[in-house]
Amino acid sequence: MSLGMRFTSLRLRLVLVFALVALTAAVSASGIAYWLNREAVLTRAQDAALNDFQQEMQNRAGALPGRPTQTELENTAGQMATSNQHFSVLLIARDAVGDTVVGNSDLDTFSLSDVPESLREAVDQRQRLSSTNKSPYHLYWQRISDDDTPYLVAGTRLIGGGPTGYMLKSLEPEAKDLNSLAWSLGIATGLALIGAALLAQAAATTVLRPVHRLGAAARRLGEGKLDTRLRVSGTDELAELSRTFNQAAAALEKRVADMSARDEASRRFVADMSHELRTPLTAITAVTEVLEEELDAETGSVDPMIEPAVRLVVSETRRLGDLVENLMEVTRFDAGTARLVLDDVDLADQITACIDARAWLDAVELDAARGIMARLDPRRLDVILANLIGNALKHGGSPVRIAVRTDVTDGADDVLIEVSDHGPGIPLEVLPHVFDRFYKASASRPRSEGSGLGLSIALENAHIHGGELTAANAPEGGAVFTLRLPRDVSDTSGPSGVPDPQGGAR
Incomplete structure (x- = not known):
């Protein structure tokens, strides 16, 4: 225990207060007793001597010629x-x-x-x-x-x-008697101080034991052990405090259980709804693909009057499909069932493949040296990159620049992937909410081409790798998203568990 903690200890303060009170009372009582006895002893000796002297002066000196x-x-x-x-x-x-x-x-x-x-x-x-x-x-x-x-x-x-x-x-005999009295009173004061300290220690132990139990129970409650309760005995204020704590803990446990049940029901509902939507959505998607082929066909079999409606149905069907897939991914994250399938990848090749698959080669500048290897989940990295690059192209404009570098600090071997654009940047009031689910930067535009889940899913995929994703504005303008991932995810213990020998996770 440090010196500062010792002097701020409630036990020490109680002992010191008891000791000071006892010392003050003992010194005061001893001082008063000494002063009263001193005056009494000296006055008695003085009066006796003066009376005898005066009597001798009258009897013997008065008889002289x-x-x-x-x-x-x-x-x-x-x-x-x-x-x-x-x-x-x-x-x-x-x-x-x-x-x-x-x-x-x-x-x-x-x-x-x-x-x-x-x-x-x-x-x-x-x-x-x-x-x-x-x-x-x-x-x-x-x-x-x-x-x-x-x-x-x-x-x-x-x-x-x-x-x-x-x-x-x-008056030396009287002075010796008074010195003996002073020593006796001093010893009595010392014994009273020691007794007060012992009593204070016992009282502090009696008072602080329930307080320590309450502190330990509060820590367990804070650690999530909501069934923590205190044993209540007596009818004093500490017993009442223990009863109040138990009532609060019981109410908290019930509320958390209710919230967990509602949250589980919500996740189950979203998961079930997503699964139920996939079947009819698969059929609708097949039909829209046929309609899209008819639209692209040279025969022109689709009536020009309904062509805009057909194209709207096709785009909205795709959007609905993306939303269902994103909802299913979110429910997997919430349920803790998302798993990593690890592989050794060259980051430059992985990013190039992501850009090429979405025909973004002309709008993206890549600054990444080949040979920077990392062991991670390629599919989930592709989801992160697609969301970040797509978001930069949509809101920031091209060219979008991607820079890759390594960072070895404090014994951690990480890779940093920065995605920056040349747009106006992220408004300061929006910046804290860019990774919130379904967050819309403008309330007047509740509907957009995206689902509002892309950046949230990107953040969850970064976390499942044991990494981090942050957003900021560059000093020269434009938004900058920084993805930090460990180069070997299998060496980290993330929320998804430990990768198995086949590259998955249990």
């Missing part, structure tokens, strides 16, 4: 750091002489430089008292990160005088 020493600050900071929240404490105050003293529970972990300047400014800023603000100083906090480790830093001043305190608590 107004001008504590550094030792008193360090002892108090150390006591405050023993809280259940395990934070570091930094206390800042002024001693008895007015110098700034600092007490730190852990000098290696927490110093004043670790406190953001903005937080220090907020802690030291005295707030204006109002009905809604009863305290001049408040507790402020901020989350910071150091070496990818999150910390909570907070600070406040004692009301009524006393040290300023800062607290630093590591």
Whole structure:
């Protein structure tokens, strides 16, 4: 299967849609769950630490004297750091002489430089008292990160005088918990995606199996197997589609059977009518031949008054005979009973014989080298040539030119016979219909000397040889009919079957 077909596969699109929907839902759910849990974990840890720190500031820092020493600050900071929240404490105050003293529970972990300047400014800023603000100083906090480790830093001043305190608590345990949660949610998302893909594959198989059966049935129906039906199970839309297909196939089978029956009846009628006409036509032809001999006789036994009528009867009888023969030939083509009788012929000699038999030597120019041999049915080639040359003389005018050449392309060894005239050419609206049966170029002239079957029979004879016959207009004017035939018809498998050892076909 090519890359383009894979990406246009309905199965792949269904799996991708399911996977995208599942991925979107899983990522959204995981993101929301992570964000909610993160806020809950951090808020819980933060509130607990801030509450403990504020309580320690009120209880322990509030018990310090107004001008504590550094030792008193360090002892108090150390006591405050023993809280259940395990934070570091930094206390800042002024001693008895007015110098700034600092007490730190852990000098290696927490110093004043670790406190953001903005937080220090907020802690030291005295707030204006109002009905809604009863305290001049408040507790402020901020989350910071150091070496990818999150910390909570907070600070406040004692009301009524006393040290300023800062607290630093590591949020690394909470961060690890959140990382574990993120990994768990990621794994859950991946599993959900895999599950969605498997479910999509199963759903696609369930949905596409009837579609594939429908496609296979449609192909069989297109190949002519009109008895093709689908097994219907269930009551869903696919089952309804299968029922509709079966109904359409049954209706098509019935219609084709009716048309085949009518077509067979029509062919049988034409064949029977042609056979029935041959017997009386044979008798009529014999009589007209006698009348024609009387017309040509020097005795003048035919009354001059009825001579035109006699000549009309003779010509129309011949025309009727040609029409009956053509109808019988057409029915043989339609019934598939037309057969080839193959022989090796020299094309130049064959065309010359066709022209000479119809006294067209003065009106036809032949451009064909002797020695171009072909194995085909001479009688059917003669029918093709007679129709093409006669049609060119009737509608195009002489001289009619016949050119013969060989053509070896793509491993095919063919002969080309071109019949061209010097007439006005074939009208463009007529060109697509020149090989149609009984087609008349002018509706105002429904009756003509021909039967309207000549070119159609010529085309069928070309096809039975495995060849082709085409019509076109030459750039310099005039119509050109091109006959392409394989040089050895016995090497082709045409519609007439395989030639037998005697030169016929079974």
